[in-house]
Amino acid sequence: MIVITAPTGNIGRRLLSLLVEAAPEHGEEVRVVVRDPARLPEAVRGRVEVVTGSHGDAATVERAFAGADAVFWLVPPDASLTPDEAYSGFTRPAARVFAAHGVGHVVGVSALGRGTPHAGRAGLVTASLAMDDLIAGSGVAYRALACPSFFENLLEEAGSIREDGVFTDTVAADRPAPMVAVADIAATAAGLLLDRSWTGVGGVPVLGPQDLSPDDLARIMTEELGRPVRYVRESLDELRSTMLGHGLNEEFVAGMVAMKRAKDLGLDSGADRSPRQGPATAFAQWCAHTLKPAVLAAPEAVDAR
Numbered sequence: 677m678i679v680i681t682a683p684t685g686n687i688g689r690r691l692l693s694l695l696v697e698a699a700p701e702h703g704e705e706v707r708v709v710v711r712d713p714a715r716l717p718e719a720v721r722g723r724v725e726v727v728t729g730s731h732g733d734a735a736t737v738e739r740a741f742a743g744a745d746a747v748f749w750l751v752p753p754d755a756s757l758t759p760d761e762a763y764s765g766f767t768r769p770a771a772r773v774f775a776a777h778g779v780g781h782v783v784g785v786s787a788l789g790r791g792t793p794h795a796g797r798a799g800l801v802t803a804s805l806a807m808d809d810l811i812a813g814s815g816v817a818y819r820a821l822a823c824p825s826f827f828e829n830l831l832e833e834a835g836s837i838r839e840d841g842v843f844t845d846t847v848a849a850d851r852p853a854p855m856v857a858v859a860d861i862a863a864t865a866a867g868l869l870l871d872r873s874w875t876g877v878g879g880v881p882v883l884g885p886q887d888l889s890p891d892d893l894a895r896i897m898t899e900e901l902g903r904p905v906r907y908v909r910e911s912l913d914e915l916r917s918t919m920l921g922h923g924l925n926e927e928f929v930a931g932m933v934a935m936k937r938a939k940d941l942g943l944d945s946g947a948d949r950s951p952r953q954g955p956a957t958a959f960a961q962w963c964a965h966t967l968k969p970a971v972l973a974a975p976e977a978v979d980a981r
């Protein structure tokens with residue numbers, strides 16, 4: 677039995693569709709933990725077992741992980757909490773149940789940065805790495821999917837790209853770093869969940885095929901969208917004020933700012949690209965298939981997912 681948490685999210689819904697197709701060939705069943713089962717796609721209804729509730733809730737994970745051989749673990753970052761509450765606090769009930777139910781294998785979504793000089797001061801990334809330690813401490817075999825920033829973050833900028841030809845971030849315009857498509861994260865997770873010959877604890881970097889700076893992204897978007905796109909660098913103070921203006925938790929905002937500062941200092945640079953792990957969608961390909969339709973869509977039709 678493979679259990680998928682957050683099956684309606686960016687990564688989770690892609691993983692769900694991969695596992696629903698592939699699990700029967702492997703003699704596996706799939707169970708999902710979902711707050712609102714109505715949000716599951718029609719195509720998977722009746723093909724998966726459903727446990728209703730939040731995977732941050734002790735009673736829910738007690739039911740959801742009973743008899744589980746493997747679990748896909750994804751924390752929904754809640755900006756109303758501190759980073760520690762949002763990652764380790766959310767994960768603590770599950771980690772207890774992993775141990776109590778003898779769950780064998782867990783694959784979790786985490787971040788690049790472990791082992792770098794910035795890892796301890798990288799805000800949300802530091803919190804994510806602490807979550808990995810908590811899961812690893814439960815005694816399961818664990819693989820942390822060490823992810824850089826997702827291509828999909830740019831979907832949140834589809835409106836400003838359409839209206840003004842502009843996207844924004846806080847890193848230097850010429851700082852190259854890896855990025856990744858969520859489809860590649862889902863495919864890597866599916867591979868690890870279906871072939872559980874691995875043991876112990878480790879990180880699996882999940883990277884797109886090349887490091888890209890914001891200027892590289894602007895050039896490729898310009899080519900693929902057929903319209904000029906340029907990068908505007910925002911200061912960390914501007915980012916902090918905007919997030920605080922939305923009423924988010926002050927420590928969470930500090931964690932986001934610290935993560936952005938660490939990325940600008942090279943948190944993700946020099947990530948290990950060998951041996952190559954799974955599929956690697958190129959940014960140009962992602963722009964053509966995913967960003968372009970979102971940018972060309974009528975504004976009200978754009979779904980940031």
Ligand SMILES: NC(=O)c1ccc[n+]([C@@H]2O[C@H](COP(=O)([O-])OP(=O)(O)OC[C@H]3O[C@@H](n4cnc5c(N)ncnc54)[C@H](OP(=O)(O)O)[C@@H]3O)[C@@H](O)[C@H]2O)c1
Nearest residue numbers: 682683684685686687711730731751752786823824825826
């Ligand atoms: N974005 C990046 O660049 C980046 C980079 C590295 C790592 N990450 C990590 O990637 C993860 C985000 O992945 P994603 O983009 O796939 O997530 P997402 O699309 O935001 O999905 C969040 C999922 O969590 C569920 N959810 C929300 N609040 C919940 C709650 N209180 N209890 C239970 N379920 C809840 C949502 O389901 P419903 O709303 O349907 O219930 C949804 O399925 C985070 O852990 C983040 O730290 C992100």
